[in-house]
Amino acid sequence: MSVIYLDNNATTKVDPLVLEAMLPFLTEYYGNPSSMHTFGGQVGKEVKQAREQVAALLGAEATEIVFTSCGTEGNNTAIRSALAVQPNKNHIVTTEVEHAAILSQCKLLESQGYKVTYLSVNNQGQLDLDELEASLTGGTALVSIMYANNETGVIFPIEQIGHIVKEKGAIFHVDAVQAAGKIPLNMKNSTVDLLTISGHKLHAPKGLGALYVRKGVRFRPLLVGGHQERGRRAGTENVPGIVALGKASELALTHLPEVKKEKQLRDRLEKGLLSTIPNSQVNGHLTQRLPNTTNIGFKYIEGEAILLSLDQYGICASSGSACTSGSLEPSHVLRALGLPYSVLHGSIRFSLSRYTTDEEIDRVLTIMPQIVERLRALSPFQSDEESWLQEQEKAVALAKN
Amino acid sequence: MWDYTEKVMDLFYNPKHQGVIEATDEPGLKIVTGEIGSIACGDALRLHLKIDESTNIILDARFQTFGCASAIASSSALTEMIIGMTVEEAMKITNRQIAEYLGGLPEEKMHCSVMGQEALEAAISSYKGIPIVVHEEDESALVCRCYGISQARIKRVVIENKLDTAEQVTNYIKAGGGCGTCLVDIDDIIADAWQEMKAQSAAKTEENSAVTATSVAVATKTETQVQVARPLTNLQKITLIQQVIDSEIKPFLALDGGDVELYDVDGDKVKVQLKGACGTCSGSLATLKYAIEAKLQERVSPTLVVEAI
Numbered sequence: 001m002s003v004i005y006l007d008n009n010a011t012t013k014v015d016p017l018v019l020e021a022m023l024p025f026l027t028e029y030y031g032n033p034s035s036m037h038t039f040g041g042q043v044g045k046e047v048k049q050a051r052e053q054v055a056a057l058l059g060a061e062a063t064e065i066v067f068t069s070c071g072t073e074g075n076n077t078a079i080r081s082a083l084a085v086q087p088n089k090n091h092i093v094t095t096e097v098e099h100a101a102i103l104s105q106c107k108l109l110e111s112q113g114y115k116v117t118y119l120s121v122n123n124q125g126q127l128d129l130d131e132l133e134a135s136l137t138g139g140t141a142l143v144s145i146m147y148a149n150n151e152t153g154v155i156f157p158i159e160q161i162g163h164i165v166k167e168k169g170a171i172f173h174v175d176a177v178q179a180a181g182k183i184p185l186n187m188k189n190s191t192v193d194l195l196t197i198s199g200h201k202l203h204a205p206k207g208l209g210a211l212y213v214r215k216g217v218r219f220r221p222l223l224v225g226g227h228q229e230r231g232r233r234a235g236t237e238n239v240p241g242i243v244a245l246g247k248a249s250e251l252a253l254t255h256l257p258e259v260k261k262e263k264q265l266r267d268r269l270e271k272g273l274l275s276t277i278p279n280s281q282v283n284g285h286l287t288q289r290l291p292n293t294t295n296i297g298f299k300y301i302e303g304e305a306i307l308l309s310l311d312q313y314g315i316c317a318s319s320g321s322a323c324t325s326g327s328l329e330p331s332h333v334l335r336a337l338g339l340p341y342s343v344l345h346g347s348i349r350f351s352l353s354r355y356t357t358d359e360e361i362d363r364v365l366t367i368m369p370q371i372v373e374r375l376r377a378l379s380p381f382q383s384d385e386e387s388w389l390q391e392q393e394k395a396v397a398l399a400k401n
Numbered sequence: 402m403w404d405y406t407e408k409v410m411d412l413f414y415n416p417k418h419q420g421v422i423e424a425t426d427e428p429g430l431k432i433v434t435g436e437i438g439s440i441a442c443g444d445a446l447r448l449h450l451k452i453d454e455s456t457n458i459i460l461d462a463r464f465q466t467f468g469c470a471s472a473i474a475s476s477s478a479l480t481e482m483i484i485g486m487t488v489e490e491a492m493k494i495t496n497r498q499i500a501e502y503l504g505g506l507p508e509e510k511m512h513c514s515v516m517g518q519e520a521l522e523a524a525i526s527s528y529k530g531i532p533i534v535v536h537e538e539d540e541s542a543l544v545c546r547c548y549g550i551s552q553a554r555i556k557r558v559v560i561e562n563k564l565d566t567a568e569q570v571t572n573y574i575k576a577g578g579g580c581g582t583c584l585v586d587i588d589d590i591i592a593d594a595w596q597e598m599k600a601q602s603a604a605k606t607e608e609n610s611a612v613t614a615t616s617v618a619v620a621t622k623t624e625t626q627v628q629v630a631r632p633l634t635n636l637q638k639i640t641l642i643q644q645v646i647d648s649e650i651k652p653f654l655a656l657d658g659g660d661v662e663l664y665d666v667d668g669d670k671v672k673v674q675l676k677g678a679c680g681t682c683s684g685s686l687a688t689l690k691y692a693i694e695a696k697l698q699e700r701v702s703p704t705l706v707v708e709a710i
Contacts, residue, residue, distance in 0.1 A: 302443060304469035308413065322443045323469035323510075329579065330443065341440045345467075378419050378473060380447040380465035381440060388447075389440055 001314040004360045008201075009150050009178060009293060009351035010318055014244075015203040021247040022205070025240040033237055034228060043239055050246025054210050057249035058195065059186030066211045066232045067242050071177040071198030072101040074211040075144075077222040077233070078194040079105050082142035082171040083114070084220035089141035093170070095119045095127060095156075096336040098146055102175060103332075106144075119145075123338050124285040125154035129164060136168040143170050147179035147195075151320055151333040151349055152284030153293030155183065162191025171217065177201055177209075181252035182259060182290050193217045199241065203353070204248035208241035255354050262352050263291035265361050269350060270294045272365040277372050279383075283334060283347055292352040295320075295334075297343035300382060300389075301375040306348055309371040315364055318349045340393055342381060405470060406504035412474035417481055420463045422449040429454050435524025438516050442548060442575060444468030446476050448520040450483075452528055457488045460656055464520075471503075471510040478502045479517040485653065485692035488525055494518060495561055496573070502687075511573045515558060544586050547579025552590055559594040567591065638701065639666045645700045646673075650693055654679055661693060669704045671697060685709065 005013065031040035033047050048062070055062045068074045079092070079102070094106055096118045106116045117135040119127055127145075136143070143165045148155045158174055165172040173194040176185060181202035187195065195212040199205065213219050213232065225234030274280055279299040298306065303321025310317055320331025322345070329335070334344050350364070376382065381389045405413075422432050431452050438445035444467060451461040462480035466473045478499055483491045496514035500506045506514060542552035558564065558573050567587040571578040577587050633641065643663055654660055659679030664672040673693065675685055694707035 300467065302468050302472075305413070305473065308410075308470050312414070321469075323472075341443075345440065345443050378416065378465065379467045380436075380445055381467050388436060388445075393440070 004313075004315045004363060006350040006352060006356065006360075006364065007316045007318050008353040008356075009153075009349065011200045011206065012203045012353055013355060014205050015248060015251055017251060018204050018244045018247045022240040022244040025243050029239075033239060034226070046243050046246075047237055047239060050242045050249075053246035053250045054197075057180065057185065057253050058197070058212050059184075059188045059190075060212050061215065063230075064187070064212055064215055066213055066229050067237065067245070068196075068209040068211050068233060069207060069238070070209045071099075071175070071196055071201070073222070074177075074196030074198070074209045075099070075101040075173075075175055076105050077211055078173040078196060079109070079142060079144060080222050081220045082173060082194070083109070085218040086141040086171070089139050089170075091115045091117070091137060091140040093117045093119065093132065093135050093140055093143045093145075095121065095145055097121055097125065097149055097151075097333045098144070099150060099175060099177070102144055102146070115139075121154075121336050125149060125152045125283075125333075125337050126285055126288065127156055127161070129157075129160060132161060133164050136165070136170065138168070140168055140170040142173060144173040144175065147174050147176040147185075148183070148290050149284070149333060150178045151331060152295045152337070153178070153290035153351075154284045155179070155288050155290065159191055166191050178290065181249075181256075182292055184256060187212055187214065190214075199245040199248060202248050202252045204244040205241065208238055208245050210245060258354065259291050262354060262356065265356055265358065266292055266294055266350075266352050269352075269361045269364060270296065272361075273368055276365070276369045280372075281343060283337060283339060283343070293349065294351075295347055295349045297334075297339060297347040298372050299342045299346060299384075300379050301346045301372065303346055303348060305375050306346065306371060309375065310367070313363070313367050315367065318351070320347050320349070321345050342384065342389060342393065403471070403507050403510065405474075405507070408478075408502075408504045409471055409474040409506065412477040412503070413470040416464075416473055416477040418461075418463050418477060418484070419465065421465065422451050422461055422463050425451075430460070431528060433524050433527040435520040435522070435527060437520040437523055438468070440467060444472045444513065444516060446472070446516050446520045448476070448479070448517075448524050450524050450528065452488060458653065459483050459486050459488065459491055468513065468516075469510070471506050472513040472516065474503055475499050475506070475513040475517045476520075479521060482687050482691070483521065484657070485688055488528060490691060490695070491521060492525055494521060496558075497562060508569070509572045511562075512575055515573050544590065545576035545579065545583045548575045550574055550576040555587060555590050556594045559591050560598060563598075565591060565595065633702070635666070639663075641701050642666060642671060642697060642705075645697060646693075649700070650696055653692060654688070659688070664710050669702070669706055671705055671707045672710050673707060675709050 029043050031043045033040055033044035051062045051065045054065050092106060092114060094102055094116065110116050119131055121127055145156055145161055147158055162172050171193045172191060174192050175196050177196055177198045178201065179185065180197040193214045197210050199208040219232060221232050221234065223234045228234055228237055270282060273296055277298060281297050283295040283297050302323060303319030304323035307317060307319050320334045322330045330344050334347055424432055431454050433450050435448045447465040449463045450459055453460055462484050464476040464480055466476040482494060482502055496518040499514040499517045500511060544550060544552050544555055554574060555570055555576050559570065562573060564570055564573065567577055567584045570576050570587050577584045646661060646663055650661060658677050660676040661679065662674045662676060664674050679685055679688055689707055689709055697705045697707060
């Protein structure tokens with residue numbers, strides 16, 4: 001049974017051309033780019049080329065790219081750097097729907113005396129820019145907001161946000177891990193100071209990323225040691241990974257015009273599921289979102305049960321349900337949207353890639369209604385009128401108030 | 402991905418006894434329901450039982466579950482285990498037995514087995530017409546506000562499952578899994594429960610010593626009486642087993658379209674052949690253990706072991 005992979009916001013397949021580009025650096029060209037000899041120097045040239053390729057994807061200059069080990073390192077570095085260069089400021093602004101790489105760091109900083117404001121989102125996953133503006137003070141060191149949400153795909157108006165942030169003199173960091181390669185990014189004339197990307201979300205292997213640092217923005221490294229990356233990130237370069245990220249960035253740029261094909265497939269999947277499965281709904285804004293992502297809530301059933309049923313047919317997707325994660329709380333992103341529990345627990349994210357085919361979408365459209373029907377037949381909740389369900393939802397609403 | 406046993410996955414993909422039991426006017430039969438969990442918590446179980454009021458035997462059990470694979474499998478396992486049991490026997494089922502029936506559950510999913518036990522308790526409370534889970538009404542001792550879990554319930558799960566960390570309590574009944582502010586209180590409840598368990602254990606040891614001493618003292622006196630109550634001969638034993646099977650077990654199995662035949666008796670080993678619906682039912686092990694072996698142990702000899710051929 002061939003796998004139908006619709007979990008590309010979690011990770012992506014390595015592009016064969018990326019693999020081909022990186023392999024010689026695991027076998028033949030293993031020199032250290034910092035070495036003085038020609039053998040290492042040759043490798044250094046490849047690192048330089050990769051830096052230019054990544055810069056091209058971001059519409060940036062090569063000197064503004066710092067290679068990292070992953071998106072989490074990029075995000076952590078950005079936050080710590082922004083605070084380190086402004087020791088007189090102790091306030092951070094972020095959102096309730098950020099990735100754990102941001103939220104966990106912010107929680108840690110709170111325990112160390114920093115103040116953090118978490119901006120809310122509306123039921124379509126959008127920010128209130130007035131709330132953002134009101135939250136900023138002269139003591140705000142950093143505003144860290146994601147470009148696009150990993151679960152719903154909702155895109156935030158980054159440049160509008162940036163203008164508000166810049167008026168208050170704070171550093172503006174953007175986690176673009178989900179956006180890079182899916183929508184055009186251009187740091188030239190942008191208000192963004194720092195921006196994070198991750199290789200394995202755009203068809204490179206896991207374990208590499210990059211941080212864009214706008215020219216002129218003061219910076220302090222997270223990792224100190226040697227003077228690799230012009231002193232911005234110590235540690236011998238992961239050359240095969242960097243070459244892979246460079247090639248993946250080049251390919252992503254090439255494929256950007258074709259993203260509309262992904263969007264068409266996503267829309268067909270979404271429309272098909274909504275029309276054949278009653279009591280289902282899209283979570284998040286319908287247009288302001290990534291072209292490859294749809295997050296659909298199937299009422300009255302639970303996400304893990306759906307995922308395991310899909311897995312039987314070789315279909316890979318993702319869920320924000322508590323049972324999937326091992327935590328007892330369902331997705332913080334979906335909760336922030338204020339979805340009722342009858343929708344929230346049964347929400348499934350399908351995220352496509354340039355490898356997704358029409359046939360794969362057809363297969364999901366055939367199988368998914370059967371799965372939902374079977375699980376709903378098992379469920380004690382069948383409709384919103386069910387007294388037990390209504391009582392539960394009311395109790396939760398009361399507890400919140 | 403969770404490391405589920407084959408049994409969990411089998412019962413998830415092919416659950417037995419799902420659905421509801423239709424109301425009946427038939428005299429002597431009572432249909433009751435037990436509900437536990439909530440959609441807010443991410444799992445909920447509605448258990449339906451059909452009980453013969455004259456014998457207190459659970460004739461049928463059906464479930465409706467909102468939840469993950471282990472919640473659905475636990476519900477199905479529970480129904481398989483209790484069909485054929487008396488209400489009194491079913492009440493003794495623990496969440497650990499449900500988990501064992503499934504070949505084990507991941508520690509983080511043990512709350513699914515607890516949900517089964519509690520739904521059963523709720524259904525039986527309804528059958529007996531007594532208030533459902535009295536300890537839940539202890540508002541003053543609410544410990545976990547996120548999931549509405551009382552001190553009494555935490556203590557009970559600690560004792561029944563010999564839990565010794567707050568994390569385990571969270572895995573079993575979710576208490577402490579929300580904001581986490583009650584974890585310190587849960588630690589205290591665990592410490593108290595263990596102290597109580599140790600005190601009870603010490604008291605029991607003392608009591609056993611006293612019983613042993615008394616037994617030794619009366620042993621000589623009762624020796625003659627023991628000799629009078631002679632054990633059954635093989636023929637008597639086989640005849641009695643056959644009688645119990647014919648008069649008590651067969652009619653009960655027939656209610657579900659099942660049947661059983663005595664094949665052989667070898668010492669304490671009773672070999673039987675399951676027939677009809679029992680021959681193909683995936684719950685036949687439970688039938689063998691609870692409907693046949695338990696009955697023969699009660700009516701013939703407590704040392705009998707029943708095997709299917």
